[in-house]
């Protein structure tokens with residue numbers, strides 16, 4: 001069974017060293033990158049016996065859509081740096097595993113081509129630029145391509161200081177460009193974001209989004225119960241508990257460590273998703289037990305894409321989904337709604 005770890009090792013063999021650092025790295029001393037994975041490592045799940053669980057159901061329903069398994073691909077920029085097909089390859093691989101793809105504002109392939117590669121309507125991850133006309137154009141292009149949900153990333157008023165990229169003087173490989181943005185100089189992600197991102201955004205951005213689109217908006221980058229509450233008040237259709245894979249605030253908490261308090265605050269009013277450090281099916285069940293309706297997987301998908309293209313993405317996601325089902329049987333969890341916090345033992349308390 002292909003694992004996230006095996007794909008990480010395989011990707012390390014084939015990837016350019018600076019690109020590898022761009023993917024693996026995080027902000028500052030990379031505390032939050034490590035914290036995400038360590039939080040999952042510290043979890044133990046309580047096995048239950050003779051439960052008669054049989055074949056578990058991994059199905060779920062998110063924003064009115066049925067999902068085969070509670071796993072989506074996290075938005076990540078520039079898949080064309082890893083595979084010529086870029087997001088088209090990722091979308092078709094994810095489709096074979098029954099997983100939706102959240103497409104980055106900085107996708108390297110056109111939204112229409114990505115949507116055509118999958119039977120599952122993609123979601124658009126949105127950065128709200130200072131130039132709202134560009135933001136609006138991105139939304140309209142995605143809507144025209146049949147995208148169904150907006151994911152507004154709110155943890156990036158400025159880009160985290162990624163020291164590996166600074167040391168390497170990181171530049172995107174030649175020919176790697178955002179396919180859905182007007183022409184510009186994107187070669188240095190940190191320099192581009194400094195000029196293009198709006199550091200003054202506040203919750204009224206959701207009013208603006210609602211005034212220009214009827215698509216539901218999820219807010220990605222929530223790490224505090226108070227912010228989940230404010231997101232719902234501002235009209236968000238859901239929240240994504242995320243620290244951007246440790247790429248923004250070095251001392252952000254592990255996402256798993258704040259999940260339960262956020263899920264408690266949301267109290268079923270909207271879906272709660274989580275990303276950061278999800279590597280195995282057992283991680284997915286731990287997150288579900290602590291209140292996540294679904295999870296997103298980031299770096300392992302890029303590793304699989306770099307190592308084996310579309311086929312790798314499918315194999316990775318199928319393996320995680322199968323492992324989720326295995327874990328559900330061994331813990332007597334017949335369906336995701338049966339995943340309760342008592343399933344999890346040894347969870348570190350947030351510090």
Ligand code: FNR
Pocket residue numbers: 022023024036074075076077104105106125153220242243244245246247275276277278296297298299300
């Ligand atoms: C990201 N992430 C990200 N997030 C976002 O909202 N828009 C984006 O364009 C990107 N781009 C991006 C590029 C790369 C190379 C990485 C590794 C990550 C963050 C991503 O959506 C997600 O929050 C984390 O990657 C999840 O953590 P794991 O699974 O990588 O540990």
